[in-house]
Amino acid sequence: MGIDIRLPIGFVFALVGILLTAFGAASNPAIYQRSLGVNVNLYWGLVLLAFGLIMVMLGRRGMRKLKD
Amino acid sequence: MGLTYIDWIIMLLYFASVLGIGAVLKRYIKTSTDFFLAGRSIPAWICGLAFLSANLGAQEVIGMAASGAKYGIATSHFYWIGAIPAMIFVGLFMMPFYYGSKARSVPEYLRLRFDEKTRGLNAISFAVMTVFSSGISMYAMARLIQVLHVLDPIFDRLHLARSGIFHVSVIASAIIVLIYIFLGGLTSAIYNEVLQFFLIVAGFIPLVWLGLKNVGGWHGLTEKLPAAFTHSWMGMSSPQTNPLGVDWFGLVAGLGFVLSFGYWCTDFLVVQRAMAADSMTAARRTPLIAAFPKMFFPFLVILPGLIAIALPSATAHLTATKAGVTTVAVENYSQGLIPPKVDPNTGKPLLDREGKPIMDYDLAIPNMLLHYFPTGILGLGLTALLASFMSGMAGNVTAFNTVWTYDIYQSYIRPHESDEHYLWMGRVSTVFGIALSVLAAYATTRFNNIMDMLQLVFAFVNAPLFATFLLGMFWKRATGHGAFFGLLSGTIAAAVHHGLTLPAGETVGIKGGWLGPILHYYPSDMAQNFWTAIWAWTTCFVVTIVVSLLTQPREESKLVGLVYSLTEKRSEKHLPWYQRPVSLAVVIIVVLVLLNVFFG
Numbered sequence: 240m241g242i243d244i245r246l247p248i249g250f251v252f253a254l255v256g257i258l259l260t261a262f263g264a265a266s267n268p269a270i271y272q273r274s275l276g277v278n279v280n281l282y283w284g285l286v287l288l289a290f291g292l293i294m295v296m297l298g299r300r301g302m303r304k305l306k307d
Numbered sequence: 308m309g310l311t312y313i314d315w316i317i318m319l320l321y322f323a324s325v326l327g328i329g330a331v332l333k334r335y336i337k338t339s340t341d342f343f344l345a346g347r348s349i350p351a352w353i354c355g356l357a358f359l360s361a362n363l364g365a366q367e368v369i370g371m372a373a374s375g376a377k378y379g380i381a382t383s384h385f386y387w388i389g390a391i392p393a394m395i396f397v398g399l400f401m402m403p404f405y406y407g408s409k410a411r412s413v414p415e416y417l418r419l420r421f422d423e424k425t426r427g428l429n430a431i432s433f434a435v436m437t438v439f440s441s442g443i444s445m446y447a448m449a450r451l452i453q454v455l456h457v458l459d460p461i462f463d464r465l466h467l468a469r470s471g472i473f474h475v476s477v478i479a480s481a482i483i484v485l486i487y488i489f490l491g492g493l494t495s496a497i498y499n500e501v502l503q504f505f506l507i508v509a510g511f512i513p514l515v516w517l518g519l520k521n522v523g524g525w526h527g528l529t530e531k532l533p534a535a536f537t538h539s540w541m542g543m544s545s546p547q548t549n550p551l552g553v554d555w556f557g558l559v560a561g562l563g564f565v566l567s568f569g570y571w572c573t574d575f576l577v578v579q580r581a582m583a584a585d586s587m588t589a590a591r592r593t594p595l596i597a598a599f600p601k602m603f604f605p606f607l608v609i610l611p612g613l614i615a616i617a618l619p620s621a622t623a624h625l626t627a628t629k630a631g632v633t634t635v636a637v638e639n640y641s642q643g644l645i646p647p648k649v650d651p652n653t654g655k656p657l658l659d660r661e662g663k664p665i666m667d668y669d670l671a672i673p674n675m676l677l678h679y680f681p682t683g684i685l686g687l688g689l690t691a692l693l694a695s696f697m698s699g700m701a702g703n704v705t706a707f708n709t710v711w712t713y714d715i716y717q718s719y720i721r722p723h724e725s726d727e728h729y730l731w732m733g734r735v736s737t738v739f740g741i742a743l744s745v746l747a748a749y750a751t752t753r754f755n756n757i758m759d760m761l762q763l764v765f766a767f768v769n770a771p772l773f774a775t776f777l778l779g780m781f782w783k784r785a786t787g788h789g790a791f792f793g794l795l796s797g798t799i800a801a802a803v804h805h806g807l808t809l810p811a812g813e814t815v816g817i818k819g820g821w822l823g824p825i826l827h828y829y830p831s832d833m834a835q836n837f838w839t840a841i842w843a844w845t846t847c848f849v850v851t852i853v854v855s856l857l858t859q860p861r862e863e864s865k866l867v868g869l870v871y872s873l874t875e876k877r878s879e880k881h882l883p884w885y886q887r888p889v890s891l892a893v894v895i896i897v898v899l900v901l902l903n904v905f906f907g
């Protein structure tokens with residue numbers, strides 16, 4: 240169906256990942272009291288970024304197949 | 308609730324991509340099949356995740372956590388007994404007829420197999436039901452936005468009255484869903500459901516991880532909670548000894564067989580996702596692929612409820628009062644993160660007849676999010692919730708526009724029109740389907756009892772359905788008259804059973820007993836529901852058989868491809884083992900048994 244779904248999902252997650260990672264790196268550590276002292280924004284942002292990039296990669300490969 | 312710019316950016320990013328997906332897909336929608344069935348071109352894994360997500364509305368997410376807080380891990384029966392076996396069955400045994408018959412909807416299968424009146428009955432009750440379900444979804448979303456005070460700062464800054472928040476939430480969600488379905492049809496809905504699936508997982512894993520870390524892991528949880536809360540089968544031999552108030556037979560027959568097979572195997576909302584698959588094997592694999600993540604969803608949606616009550620009662624984060632005022636009295640009544648329900652006028656907790664506070668379990672997820680998530684990831688958690696509300700709505704709307712256009716409009720109002728005309732009708736019906744949902748959402752705010760009553764009526768209509776499909780697919784002698792009168796009598800049987808019984812401690816009315824004499828008291832309303840379903844199913848099953856035997860059978864040549872014994876079995880020998888539906892089913896069953904043993 241036209242576009243490979245992994246592409247938009249990958250972009251959304253990569254973008255959210257970048258946003259969270261950057262925010263996590265710059266934010267005041269005091270706000271992480273809630274999350275038991277863990278900087279969830281930074282770590283989870285990195286996980287989402289990695290996931291997003293993998294999806295983009297798979298999606299691009301899928302798109303190439305779609306065109307053939 | 309302490310949202311900052313980063314949370315808003317994440318939420319807006321989600322809304323932009325939802326609309327963007329719709330806009331991109333518009334180009335590919337050329338025929339009515341593209342719009343209603345995604346051109347039957349979607350790979351199995353995407354259909355599978357959409358199959359799972361379409362059912363995973365936010366009421367489900369919030370409700371399962373609420374139920375986890377109220378009943379404990381026994382809630383997992385709704386997944387492990389109540390969904391997985393039915394998903395295996397629909398994939399292995401029923402999909403060949405749904406997909407192979409080339410029916411475009413579940414009601415259309417009923418016309419092919421039985422007759423016009425059976426289809427009409429099913430199509431009309433289903434269409435009404437979807438409109439109200441999406442209306443209820445819309446209402447619940449607007450209420451949650453109000454309770455969480457998401458939009459309050461914006462409204463204050465713009466000097467608008469906060470009473471407008473409900474209206475803005477309803478209208479905004481309606482417009483977004485309208486746009487992306489109007490443009491991209493079922494493909495758009497499916498793509499967004501897959502996105503929602505990943506968002507829910509991404510939003511809830513860190514929540515569960517932090518919660519478990521806090522209470523000392525699963526082991527810590529078992530030490531903090533009563534044993535029945537962490538052992539799903541404990542005390543199931545008698546309804547008096549387990550939190551659900553049902554015995555194992557009622558659970559397995561009522562929930563595991565009648566209700567869940569009735570839902571997963573016959574509800575067009577989910578079956579439509581499999582019908583969009585690109586091949587027969589892909590259609591059969593759809594529910595099986597969905598079953599894998601489904602088995603593990605209890606850990607994402609039920610565990611937060613368990614964690615919420617296991618935590619020490621600190622300050623309650625939220626109560627559903629007007630301004631979120633928490634009084635000392637309220638905090639004293641709280642159980643972990645779960646506050647009691649509060650009388651909005653006095654600010655005092657509501658008590659039941661025995662003087663115990665009535666807990667507001669629906670706040671388990673919202674309070675967990677607020678308790679553990681700092682700004683940033685809080686935006687992600689909130690986006691996950693909003694996404695599940697939207698796709699809950701979208702699932703109903705796409706099922707509605709298909710059944711309306713094919714089974715009602717094309718069958719009874721304007722047959723023999725061009726395909727373009729029906730594609731146009733699909734878009735028009737999306738608009739009025741959503742408009743009706745908005746009306747339903749407002750009806751809910753006005754007449755809460757009417758909604759309860761409607762849901763009860765739907766339960767009566769749905770309970771016998773699976774008997775009809777089972778006989779239709781596996782007994783070639785079943786006839787149209789048999790199916791029609793079986794369905795009617797099953798629905799009546801459900802209503803009569805409900806009217807003659809009552810859960811203990813309830814008053815006569817919406818809960819049952821409205822026919823006069825009360826013949827039986829059930830220990831809980833869940834037990835009553837399960838037994839209502841069992842009665843309805845059995846009545847439909849028996850009446851369908853009796854009436855079928857008394858009426859003229861259909862010619863066998865007309866039933867090829869619609870009935871098991873008359874349909875050629877397809878060989879799957881050429882597929883690698885991991886793509887064969889049967890081997891997937893075996894793996895699922897093994898994992899399912901292990902889960903039940905471990906958490907039993």
